[in-house]
Amino acid sequence: MNAPSADRIKIASGFWTSLRGIGVEPLDVARQARLPLTVINEPFVTTAQYYSIWQAFSEQVGDTATGIVKLATAYKTAQYPPAALATFHARDYRDALNRMARYKQMCPPENLQIREEGEQCSIELECQHSEKPGPPVLIGITLAYLLELGRRGTGRHLTARSVEFIHPMGDVQALEGYFGCRVRTRADRNRLTLNRDDLDRPFVSYNEELLEILTPALERTLDERQSQLTMSDKVKWILSRCLTRGRIDIQTVASELGMSDRTLQRRLTDEGASFKQLLTQTRHEQALAYLADPSLEIKEVAFLVGYEDQNSFYRAFRSWEGETPANWRVAQENWRSSLVTE
Incomplete structure (x- = not known):
């Protein structure tokens, strides 16, 4: 199985x-x-x-x-x-x-x-x-x-x-x-x-x-499923749970994984990743998913992905996608509307 x-x-x-x-x-x-x-x-x-x-x-x-x-x-x-x-x-x-x-x-x-x-x-x-x-x-x-x-x-x-x-x-x-x-x-x-x-x-x-x-x-x-997860997978999963609960750092995640922050960083380095990189990636991916929900205001999305103010979120999103969250949302909605159902 x-x-x-x-x-x-x-x-x-x-x-x-x-x-x-x-x-x-x-x-x-x-x-x-x-x-x-x-x-x-x-x-x-x-x-x-x-x-x-x-x-x-x-x-x-x-x-x-x-x-x-x-x-x-x-x-x-x-x-x-x-x-x-x-x-x-x-x-x-x-x-x-x-x-x-x-x-x-x-x-x-x-x-x-x-x-x-x-x-x-x-x-x-x-x-x-x-x-x-x-x-x-x-x-x-x-x-x-x-x-x-x-x-x-x-x-x-x-x-x-x-x-x-x-x-x-x-x-x-x-x-x-x-x-x-x-x-x-x-x-x-x-x-x-x-x-x-x-x-x-x-x-x-x-x-x-x-x-x-x-x-x-x-x-x-x-x-079998748990053995397939990398340390990066586990870190991103924990990050996704904690973004809305205030500031999160590598010590917090390491504690949840039952190891020291130095051990966690070493394990991530072995996989070619870093905590900062995974935090940014998690926020980016989660922001795209939340923005796809038209019922959520952009200020709510900013909070859900761990930003205390909307301006910081706007700057980060521009660095990820090259445009504002509002423009990205409109472009995605236009793309979905253009799809033809068979």
């Missing part, structure tokens, strides 16, 4: 079936995404294509929140991919979430960070690839799925304590009705907070024999 590459994402077999189940035609989604219609029969797509599909789905539904709620409740358990199936048949909700966080590492493009503290458990969603942040509907469906997993596994209508999203999500009341709690948008992170006591609830779907079959294969796939 080979792990997919960083830019090769597997589409779950039940995805297109689930779209039909809620009245969304897959061919219409492909057309809206400006992708070849054959994409609905392809097992793998690139990250850019994957995001385009999700954005097109949101546009077809007409409201981000509505699309999230409809799809989260429509997906059939039998259509889960192996990694997700292993979570559904876990011992309890905590075991399921920990498995999800672990195996999500080999299923780009998101990463999960779980923290238990006091009476609550927070699950933060982060992008694995800084240059391609996901569309709001994908962020929302991922957090909704985590709660849906607990509901289906325990057989109880669990509710969250709170939900936070970075971007606007459409009909917030629809989301609050689904999650059973307050939903805040334009927050500084994408985060689902659960009642910690719910994590101890056993899963009625627990299947020890099936887990004994699935777990070794999934662990091998995860090991």
Whole structure:
């Protein structure tokens, strides 16, 4: 079993079936995404294509929140991919979430960070690839799925304590009705907070024999994927998570990697890279991806890629692309409009 590459994402077999189940035609989604219609029969797509599909789905539904709620409740358990199936048949909700966080590492493009503290458990969603942040509907469906997993596994209508999203999500009341709690948008992170006591609830779907079959294969796939990552890949991933959290330096990244800053610099030098170079590259790639989202103001993009003031961002962007962020955005939109869908 080979792990997919960083830019090769597997589409779950039940995805297109689930779209039909809620009245969304897959061919219409492909057309809206400006992708070849054959994409609905392809097992793998690139990250850019994957995001385009999700954005097109949101546009077809007409409201981000509505699309999230409809799809989260429509997906059939039998259509889960192996990694997700292993979570559904876990011992309890905590075991399921920990498995999800672990195996999500080999299923780009998101990463999960779980923290238990006091009476609550927070699950933060982060992008694995800084240059391609996901569309709001994908962020929302991922957090909704985590709660849906607990509901289906325990057989109880669990509710969250709170939900936070970075971007606007459409009909917030629809989301609050689904999650059973307050939903805040334009927050500084994408985060689902659960009642910690719910994590101890056993899963009625627990299947020890099936887990004994699935777990070794999934662990091998995860090991293969992690062994393919270079130190530069790991540094860029950490940088993508930290850009909006204030000043970041090599000591901060080295600490997260469990090594000294001198060791990290030596490892990067061996790969022909430097920390400064990777920081600039991460900011550049992430800026292009954020600017492709017309809902984000340029001053917001500047903040998201780690610049305290807009002028510094403008100077940096000119050095990267030779034009202003606004002109680059217009040129990209004109290019997209010129594409002809087959």
